[in-house]
Amino acid sequence: MSEINVQLKNGEPVLVPDSATVAEALKKLDRDLAKQALAARVGDREVDLTAQLDTLRPNGEAVQIEPIVPQTRDGLEVLRHSTAHLLAAAVLDLFPGTKLGIGPALLDDPRYGFFYDVITPRALTEADLSIIEKRMKQIASKNLAYRRDEIPKHEALRVFGERDEPLKCELIDEKAGDSVSVYYIDGSPFIDFCLGPHVPNTNKLRAFKLLSLAGAYWKGDASQQQMQRIYGTAFFTQEELDAWLKQREEAEKRDHRRLGRELDLFSIQEEYGQGLIFWHPKGGAIRKEMEDYLRHELLVRGYGLVFTPHIAKRELWFTSGHEHNYADSMFSPMEFEEQEFRIKPMNCPFHIGIYKSAQRSYRDLPLRYAELGAVYRAELSGTLHGLTRVRGFTQDDAHIFCTREMVRAEILGCIDFAFHLFEAFGFKDIKVELSVRGDDRSAYLGSDEDWERAEAALVDALNNKQIPYQRIEGEAVFYGPKIDIRIEDAIGRTWQLTTIQFDFNLPERFQLEYIGEDNKPHRPIMIHRALFGSMERFFGVLIEHYAGAFPMWLAPVQVAVLPITDRINDYAAELARELRAAGFRVEANLRSEKIGAKIRDAQLQKVPFMLVLGDREMEQKTVAVRERARGDIGVMPFAEFKEMARRLVETRALTNNNQTQEVQQ
Numbered sequence: 001m002s003e004i005n006v007q008l009k010n011g012e013p014v015l016v017p018d019s020a021t022v023a024e025a026l027k028k029l030d031r032d033l034a035k036q037a038l039a040a041r042v043g044d045r046e047v048d049l050t051a052q053l054d055t056l057r058p059n060g061e062a063v064q065i066e067p068i069v070p071q072t073r074d075g076l077e078v079l080r081h082s083t084a085h086l087l088a089a090a091v092l093d094l095f096p097g098t099k100l101g102i103g104p105a106l107l108d109d110p111r112y113g114f115f116y117d118v119i120t121p122r123a124l125t126e127a128d129l130s131i132i133e134k135r136m137k138q139i140a141s142k143n144l145a146y147r148r149d150e151i152p153k154h155e156a157l158r159v160f161g162e163r164d165e166p167l168k169c170e171l172i173d174e175k176a177g178d179s180v181s182v183y184y185i186d187g188s189p190f191i192d193f194c195l196g197p198h199v200p201n202t203n204k205l206r207a208f209k210l211l212s213l214a215g216a217y218w219k220g221d222a223s224q225q226q227m228q229r230i231y232g233t234a235f236f237t238q239e240e241l242d243a244w245l246k247q248r249e250e251a252e253k254r255d256h257r258r259l260g261r262e263l264d265l266f267s268i269q270e271e272y273g274q275g276l277i278f279w280h281p282k283g284g285a286i287r288k289e290m291e292d293y294l295r296h297e298l299l300v301r302g303y304g305l306v307f308t309p310h311i312a313k314r315e316l317w318f319t320s321g322h323e324h325n326y327a328d329s330m331f332s333p334m335e336f337e338e339q340e341f342r343i344k345p346m347n348c349p350f351h352i353g354i355y356k357s358a359q360r361s362y363r364d365l366p367l368r369y370a371e372l373g374a375v376y377r378a379e380l381s382g383t384l385h386g387l388t389r390v391r392g393f394t395q396d397d398a399h400i401f402c403t404r405e406m407v408r409a410e411i412l413g414c415i416d417f418a419f420h421l422f423e424a425f426g427f428k429d430i431k432v433e434l435s436v437r438g439d440d441r442s443a444y445l446g447s448d449e450d451w452e453r454a455e456a457a458l459v460d461a462l463n464n465k466q467i468p469y470q471r472i473e474g475e476a477v478f479y480g481p482k483i484d485i486r487i488e489d490a491i492g493r494t495w496q497l498t499t500i501q502f503d504f505n506l507p508e509r510f511q512l513e514y515i516g517e518d519n520k521p522h523r524p525i526m527i528h529r530a531l532f533g534s535m536e537r538f539f540g541v542l543i544e545h546y547a548g549a550f551p552m553w554l555a556p557v558q559v560a561v562l563p564i565t566d567r568i569n570d571y572a573a574e575l576a577r578e579l580r581a582a583g584f585r586v587e588a589n590l591r592s593e594k595i596g597a598k599i600r601d602a603q604l605q606k607v608p609f610m611l612v613l614g615d616r617e618m619e620q621k622t623v624a625v626r627e628r629a630r631g632d633i634g635v636m637p638f639a640e641f642k643e644m645a646r647r648l649v650e651t652r653a654l655t656n657n658n659q660t661q662e663v664q665q
Helices: 022-029 031-036 073-094 126-140 153-162 166-175 238-253 256-262 281-300 314-320 348-356 404-424 448-464 505-509 535-546 566-581 595-604 615-620 638-650 657-664
Strands: 003-008 014-017 039-042 045-047 063-068 114-119 146-152 179-185 191-193 207-217 226-235 311-313 334-336 339-343 367-376 392-402 430-436 470-473 482-488 494-503 525-530 559-563 586-588 609-613 622-627 631-637
Touching: 003 022, 014 022, 022 031, 022 039, 022 063, 031 063, 039 073, 063 073, 073 114, 073 126, 073 179, 073 207, 073 226, 073 470, 126 207, 126 226, 146 153, 153 166, 153 179, 153 191, 166 191, 207 238, 226 238, 256 535, 281 367, 281 404, 281 535, 311 314, 314 339, 314 348, 314 505, 348 367, 348 392, 348 505, 348 525, 392 404, 392 535, 404 448, 404 482, 404 494, 404 525, 430 448, 448 482, 448 494, 494 505, 494 535, 505 525, 559 566, 559 595, 566 586, 566 609, 566 615, 566 638, 595 609, 609 615, 609 638, 615 622, 622 638, 631 638
Parallel strands: 003 063, 430 470, 559 586, 559 609
Antiparallel strands: 003 014, 039 045, 039 063, 114 226, 146 179, 179 191, 207 226, 311 339, 334 339, 367 392, 392 525, 430 482, 482 494, 494 525, 609 622, 622 631
16 A cells, blocks of 8 residues: 655645545644644645545645635635535425526625525525525534535536536536536535535534525526526624624615615616716715825825726737636627727726837836726626626726836835725725635746746735735736735625736736846836725725715715704805815705704714804804714804814814814813
8 A cells, every 4th residue: 555745834744545535634634623624725726625645646746735724714615615505405405406507605795605596496585595594404414425526528418417407517518628526415416516625514514594585697698597596604603693694784774875875976777787887976076085085195106197098909908818818807899990999897908008108218117107097897787786896987096017126115015005095094904815826827827937926026025014914826817916905894894905916917918128227128017006996896885884974074065054044044155155165065954944854864964064053153153063973062163163174174084073072172
């Protein structure tokens, strides 16, 4: 019997039979870790614990095993993907004849944890969710094994054909190689075409909840057949699930789609097209503050502001690689005067055009171009969600062209900029991820040497700032690794916003050059950087973070002027004019209605300050001030209120408390 060396990262090697499974090897290495493990990473592959080592051994070398454990991102993905399979098994059990679509884990959507698309013999209703969930718990309690099998493609087509699963056959036809990975839940009617990995058995799945039903189309294409999407979530413990459900209840109160309507911030209008955002004047006021802040910081940090077209010849996208790697996310080409054009899904090739418009010297570098550029992506209708997933949006895009020696400083500058921005907008809890290549290297452009150098530059920058980060396999873009920055909102949800991407591919494709100190041409490095990510998505996050009650500097209406009677209207209008002249956003409610109704209306619109004006205030040139959260804070001279409001805006204060407490004292 032959043996093989196995080891944990930075651990001592141990000899085990090469026919041993990953689980058996882990028991030899660390029994506590072996008990916790859900799956494992061996080399650059994620595998089940039942995988045999002799199928994973690269070139006779020692095998390094990294267990995938609970309370990690990878562990959560395995748990939720396995729960999606459990959901499908329960639906098949309850509704024989069901046709299965796809059922992925969702890690970046704070609303859900997984879904499965199904076509059932009869349409499911919300009442069915509790029945399906009960069956899931019954199956889970039986401690059934998740079993993987590798079979020839023709055999997989036969198996799924006999089961009358045409959608699975279609996926196998499109995506499978010569052999196909299929998963079973032993003792259930479930079988799936899937890469895995999965938990060892259903007993690992103890805290899950089905959440909602939605309509869906196969592959998101409205011309395909209608399906139903069952959404759910799963966690490692019931305590985590209960906390998330409580958070979800709060999130529903903060839903930016509802608040957007109630506060008249934005709209999406079906007759103009799904995923296209109309910014209303009040939303536009907030957007202006976002843009003013950003442009000021860009200029201070040495960026040049640029503006580029919305379309370009299709040949450009072949050169950039988007036609080969991103075509599914681009709108169809349009033809004009025997030339094909594409509407742009991103700004990078346009900024390259500005760089190439003149010869560049090392003395010119770094060059930092920034643009609030509108881009358009062909997102499937089933993925659209309010402001956070749209088809047309504005990226706060920037591209930095620099030498290799400048890369570290430029990445550090981008990280510093991002943290500064989030602090200004009231986000304190920040998490960082390093996204690198996955197993399938054919999906990425560039040499291994380039990728390793790029990754090392990003790691160096993060270590220099002493910023902890999580390494995420398979999440890099096709042209280079990236840093993704997530923020935590007021109720504990995380949102991925900022991205800093290293690109050695586009400079090569577009033959970019600068003349170095040696008087010879050299290839620059290109860094892609977006901080808000998109104006629309960040706006949606802001609405929910503040529940629509924006701080003074961001509020669409900062001051409501409320006369008690009609005879005070002239005084109210005069104060409103003075406040507008001083740069404040003001509404004067001069309607003939009771002051209580006017105050209630201003409260519902979440206006930070209300100036209540009666005869005494008009005679003494004072204002009675109400603060949104604290109520009446007293009467003061109008000039004193203006000064207090000015300080709140100029300092971008996140609350009004300090200033109003000073007034009360």
